[in-house]
Amino acid sequence: MLNTISLLICRCFMTLLAVMSTIVPLPRPTLFTGPNSSAQLCHTLSLMGQTRILLVTDKPLVELGLAGRIKAELENEGVSCVIFDGVLPDPTSEQVEKGLACYHSEKCTGVLALGGGSPIDCAKVIAAAVNNKKSVRKMSGYFRLFKAPAPFFVIPTTAGTGSEATIAAIVSDPVTHVKTPIIDPKLVPIMAALDPTLVTGLPPMVTAATGMDALTHAVEAYVSRNRAQDSDGYAIAAIKLLSTNLEQAVRSGEDEKVRFNTMFASYLAGMAFTKAGVGYVHAIAHNLGAKYGTPHGIANAIVLPNVLDEFKHDIQPRLAELADAAGVSSEHQSESENAQAFIDYVRHLQATFSIPTTVDDLKSNDIPMLASAALKEAHWTYPVPVYMNQLQCEKLIARLVTKEV
Structure with a gap:
């Protein structure tokens, strides 16, 4: 139960956040919308000089062929693509570390998330960890990212999380399973594509x-x-x-x-x-x-x-x-x-x-x-x-x- 002092501190902290949100404008991704907007995003990545993208997704999207479709779009635009499909529901810091190792070993220049909330959250933290040399635990909380993430882009394949617009990512501890939020405006992607052709096959x-x-x-x-x-x-x-x-x-x-x-x-x-x-x-x-x-x-x-x-x-x-x-x-x-x-x-x-x-x-x-x-x-x-x-x-x-x- 909250005591009076704790209650006061909580209210003051939330008031401070509200004030900050009015002073510091929240970033928004450049948005591509409509059928095949994912191809527009891939084309724009090429125009931006991206040469090798880490595509963060999960195995079901690989099996459905969606990851292969985006990979082909990128390569058609002259952007090579490495697929990291090790994301599971409720991604853990361990999955982030594996994705980060893949990013470095493959000499990637940016991160593209394809999927629902889990791949997007995992990709956010991978991108953040590229330039912020610290563990997931040390990034957790408010405003712990001192450097901008690696160039980060999103193609959502569900209509629910809204992660393509948010400043937060949730990652679980693989041992305790406790979920830790990482909250920072730097986590908002540069661009996102809302492509309905990718979600027409979602189960009810x-x-x-x-x-x-x-x-x-x-x-x-x-x-x-x-x-x-x-x-x-x-x-x-x-x-x-x-x-x-x-x-x-x-x-x-x-x-x-x-x-x-x-x-x-x-x-x-x-x-x-x-x-x-x-x-x-x-x-x-x-x-x-x-x-x-x-x-x-x-x-x-x-x-x-x-x-x-x-x-x-x-x-x-x-x-x-x-x-x-x-x-x-x-x-x-x-x-x-x-x-x-x-x-x-x-x-x-x-x-x-x-x-x-x-x-x-x-x-x-x-x-x-x-x-x-x-x-x-x-x-x-x-x-x-x-x-x-x-x-x-x-x-x-x-x-x-x-x-x-």
Whole structure:
């Protein structure tokens, strides 16, 4: 539980971050959008003088042929390419070190991430480590990168993480499995391509989970203590796009326009939380992922409505506005009823996508440890709208335990 002094320090630190975000402009990647925009990015890398790119991805994308497609595009432009496909879900510092060794041994000149949040996060840290001669542990935290990373570019293949727009990367310790955030504006890539032709084949559950991840980013940014006018605009735009495209993308993912709209929503949500931050949903979800390997998007989808339930009365006006953006509000309902309508909408998506409401591996004995870790992460990293204590957090996590039959 936070004592008064700790609470004051946390609030002061988050206020300082908010002030800094208004003084120091956050970088944005040059964006290529639309069908085959990935080829435009590859062409531009050639124009920029890149000669040998480390393509950071995972084995499934190699097996699907997407990594080979990008490699061929690069080589067609005269840029040689080395594929590092050693990234696993929830990348570890060990994977970063292997990728870094590959970068140096192959004499690469830049890093291109291809994939979802895991390859992008791993690639961010590899690029950072090229010029910042320090371990992942020493880069963790806020503003620990003193030098710009190696030239870094992104082609996302999911519509959820928004990592192509964010200043953060999450890497796990391979022994303790504790997730450590590295947060620095230098982690924003130089360029990114939102190419819907790369995501039309995503399975429905992957589409749903990543979409719920993007939704969580937008919601937590909108109710953040450090929200601002521009982050609010990004979050609302993301919610509007997701509410009109996500269900269709899950049902039939071949429509490139629908796919692009979800990708752009993810990008906008990434812009929103880069400025405003996230909160308890991510803190709890990160620790569920670290302890049990729960996929991040699924964990967010499970936790989100429970956190909104907990703070409904504290953030009621903001939830009512989100209901309006999602098209589930009514002028005939009170603010409280519209706030509840948005929470009900989140649960509707959860049910429609067959996302569970509990975590099967979660054990009651683990709850105090999970709550303590989540509170530590949230209070010292995120501008949460209201502070929870240990008992509140334990009760919330207890709702996620699968009841034995």
